[in-house]
Amino acid sequence: MPSALPDGEPVPADGTLPASALDGAADRPLGFYLHVPYCATRCGYCDFNTYTATELRSSGGVLASRDNYADTLADEVRLARKVLGDDPREVRTVFVGGGTPTLLAARDLVRMLEAVRSEFGLAPDAEITTEANPESVDPAYLAELREGGFNRISFGMQSARQHVLKVLDRRHTPGRPEACVAEARAAGFDHVNLDLIYGTPGESDDDWRASLSAAVGAGPDHVSAYALIVEEGTGLARRIRRGEVAPTDDDEHADRYLIADTMLAEAGYHWYEVSNWATTEAGRCLHNELYWRGADWWGAGPGAHSHVGGVRWWNVKHPGAYAAALADSRSPGAGRELLTPEDRRVERILLELRLADGCPLALLNPAGLAAARQALTDGLLAEAPFAEGRAVLTLRGRLLADAVVRDLVD
Amino acid sequence: MPATPSHVPEPSRTDPALIRNFCIIAHIDHGKSTLADRMLQLTGVVEQRAMRAQYLDRMDIERERGITIKSQAVRLPWAPTEGPDQGSTHILNMIDTPGHVDFTYEVSRSLAACEGTVLLVDAAQGIEAQTLANLYLAMENDLTIIPVLNKIDLPAAQPEKFSEELANLIGCDPSDVLKVSAKTGMGVEALLDKVVAEVPAPVGVKDAPARAMIFDSVYDSYRGVVTYVRVVDGQLNKRERIRMMSTGATHELLEIGTNSPEMLPADGLGVGEVGYLITGVKDVRQSKVGDTITSLSKGAEVPLGGYKDPKPMVFSGLYPLDGSDYPLLRDALDKLQLNDAALVYEPETSAALGFGFRVGFLGLLHLDVIRERLEREFNLDLIATAPNVVYRVNMEDGTEHQVTNPSEFPEGKIDEVYEPVVRATILAPSEFIGAIMELCQSRRGVLLGMDYLSEDRVEIRYTLPLAEIVFDFFDQLKSKTRGYASLDYEPTGEQSAHLVKVDILLHGDKVDAFSAITHRDQAYAYGVRLVAKLKELIPRQAFEVPVQAAIGSRVIARETIRAIRKDVLAKCYGGDISRKRKLLEKQKEGKKRMKMVGSVEVPQEAFIAVLSSDDSGGGKAKK
Helix, strand or coil: CCCCCCCCECCCCCCCCCHHHHCCHHHCCEEEEEEECECCCCCCCCCCCCECCCEEECCCCCEEECCCHHHHHHHHHHHHHHHHCCCCCCEEEEEEEECCHHHCCHHHHHHHHHHHHHHHCEEEEEEEEEEECHHHCCHHHHHHHHHHCCCEEEEEEECCCHHHHHHCCCCCCCCHHHHHHHHHHHHCCCEEEEEEEECCCCCCHHHHHHHHHHHHHHCCCEEEEEECCCCCCCHHHHHHHCCCCCCCCHHHHHHHHHHHHHHHHHCCCEEEECCEEECCCCCCCHHHHHHHCCCEEEEECCCCEEEECCEEEEECCCHHHHHHHHHCCCCCEEEEEECCHHHHHHHHHHHHCCECCCEEHHHCCHHHHHHHHHHHHCCCECHHHHHCCEECECHHHHHCHHHHHHHHCC | CCCCCCCCCCCCCCCHHHEEEEEEEECCCCCHHHHHHHHHHHCCCCCHHHCCCCCCCCCHHHHHHCCCCCCCEEEEEECCCCCCCCCCCEEEEEECCCCCHHHHHHHHHHHHCCCEEEEEEECCCCCCHHHHHHHHHHHHCCCEEEEEEECCCCCCCCHHHHHHHHHHHHCCCHHHCEECECCCCECHHHHHHHHHHHCCCCCCCCCCCCEEEEEEEEEECCCEEEEEEEEEECCEECCCEEEECCCCCEEECCEEEEECCCEEECCEECCCCEEEEECCCCCHHHCCCCCEEEECCCCCCCCCCCCCCCCCCEEEEEEECCHHHHHHHHHHHHHHHHCCCCCEEEEEEECCCEEEEEEEECCHHHHHHHHHHHHHHCCCCEEECCCEECEEEEECCCCEEEECCHHHCCCCCEEEEEEEEEEEEEEEEHHHHHHHHHHHHHCCCEEEEEEEEECCEEEEEEEEEHHHHCCCHHHHHHHHCCCCCEEEEEEEEEEECCEEEEEEEECCEECHHHCEEEEHHHHHHHHHHHHHHHHHHCCCCCCCEEEEEEECCEEEEEEEECCCCCCCCCCCCHHHHHHHHHHHHHHHHHHHCEEEECCEEEEHHHHHHHHCCCCCCCCCCCC
């Protein structure tokens, strides 16, 4: 999650939601995002809310450490139970992200999941994912996760090239992520994802092709490929500013994206979101789809964002402050916003347009519809779905998705 | 400090022999307003406690920039402290003159209202080009010149050197040059005595039909137009009906009086007197500087000479940044025009900039002042297109066009194009002669002559196309002479030149706002520079956009803005959504500030960067 929190109104101390937030909740799936704000080292490109210290103390003296983190997080899950009251929904997805979740002991991740299970119950076919760094897992660790209920795992592979991994400050060696896929399969994981990054300074088209080949060769059922975004305030941004490494321009990013889409399609992966490909429908990340389809999710952990029925809120960023709030039985929410119907309409367009299913033309107002027709003429939206009332991006349109969204939300 | 003189003659009953009408010619910053302040105090017309710096400069902009735009006249009683007239109360009418080149005509009318002038020069800097120009004007009007060096209390003052310079210029003895400090008041009494002693009394025919010359006309929101006049012959009386001789319009004199320095009604004004009158008109164009006023009954037949209609020399398109401000801009121009007979404008539509006005100005300072007043007093955000001059285009078919906007430059077979030229006078230390000549040469200047004012200061005279100096000439001149050069220019007519219109095309569509008229030899450089700048300023679009410069159908420069291929953020997860929506709202605002040129989105900033004279300076008030 991005490091800067948005502006918003305060969250009530007990975290209470307006009654309207739970209207019609039964028809919406509910997911949990569990944030682990720890890393062994900070990567040069990363601006996520993560900390390398093992112990962080709040100004009030409450200790937040990796060792008691699972307990602290479980406190928030219990708070969620109180806030959602008699909401009868079972949880459809749980996603543990970070940071580096696998920096914690496998049993801690399992305990966090247990908290969700005991407070809310998991749907029989719930998707339970954790992110993992290739260098921080082994077969025993994976087996323990699988045993504890995890059925999907996402490895941060990023690249198959040593020099690219070095610029990204990634510590694993080439080949290790592919091995992880095999170990995860052996441990019984149904679904495995590899995350890739393209456009790292120094990466060539061929380096990128090599990374894609290595990834699909390992046989995950899901691949995510992200253009490297150089965020302000990161080490990489400083290195680029000092001229130590050259930034990658947008045209190169476009080339890499086209390479990715071609190679992934050839290997049997279908795009279902701008940066995500899966071999089968079941291989898609259901949890991410909750985000993209405006479902409800509770994000637990420092800096985590939540959304329930048009109310979006976010927690305090610092693990110490987070732990202190929970120790005090207060909501760790730092701010929230109540989305207006127009906000929700705009969000639906900007999120759903990124999906292979696209967004319904019915969401658009007349000006947006006119813009959509122009986008169709310009080859940015696909013909066939348009005729059926849906705006679906073409390959070129995917690369210009933000521009299309700007036109469509008019 | 002397007491206020007793037995002060009253207006309309003042013996012309006791009247002295004079003005002060000075460069900005040479201390004219401070000297005027001192005179107000010494003559007792302004009490000490009511005194504020630069009393006579009324507009904020004048005070801030230290320039005088509108002149005023003040009636000062003064009994000389020595000499033959000692103790006899005289009436000194001090007429404040505008200090800038753009207002030469107003200056000339102010001078025509006087018999003498104080030539005020900074003792540390010497005479400057505009002062010299106004001095020449005064000499042409046969005014008595009283040379004065100011700021002699400054450590950097060089009274000997500059006395010599002034003596050379006006043909007097260096010892005749008075030395004063307006700041401390030193020498100001002696100066007032000298005005009485040397400036001739006005001469007019008392019993002739009244003839009064308008030398200034100011709009006051409470009183309507206040007209400043100098009575030459006869007498104007309150409540009488008067006639403007240039237009034949008649008005009733609602009020007549003098300024000391606030308005003081009187019974009338007699021969040689200076004062104001109010007729209830609301627009200074009905009371034009230079016009002659006479009585309606038994009025004069022949007007006083020298009347000219103000003629705009420089044009610029003014467009509101926010199109919905157009009515506000129109109202603001209407209001400013009440007080500025030289300001002309007409509505103009630009495909690129929307609705605005083509506005004519006397010169660059005039343009700057008007634009700043529009922005400051009326709170408007404006885009001002690059200033241009008026061209006369003769076609082969015998038709003639006046072009005040480059986009109106006629197509087809052109026989001849005429552009206005000016006679420019540059004063500078002699070490910069080379740099100045190089600059003038590059601006198509023709050297007219050069004279040494003193050992190390020269006066260089050039004929230059006005178009070459309206943009950044003055800034260039300043930078090439480390700020020492001063410039003055006066229009001297027109010349035929090889001028062409350069058009800029975006994706094949001509952008009217970017069209420019340049000399044939400079067209290529202009085209290359502009397309390069536009390529930098216009964001990549969904399609490739050629940017071309063309003369007629001939393309002389081309750049291509490549199509944008990627405009998508890779990630959009739970924590990104709020940020993304807010970014989108911001971008939507940004899109509103885009102007569509054909199918190309051009940010407003690109227009401002290319068009505005801001970065090229034009004639800023540094002059």
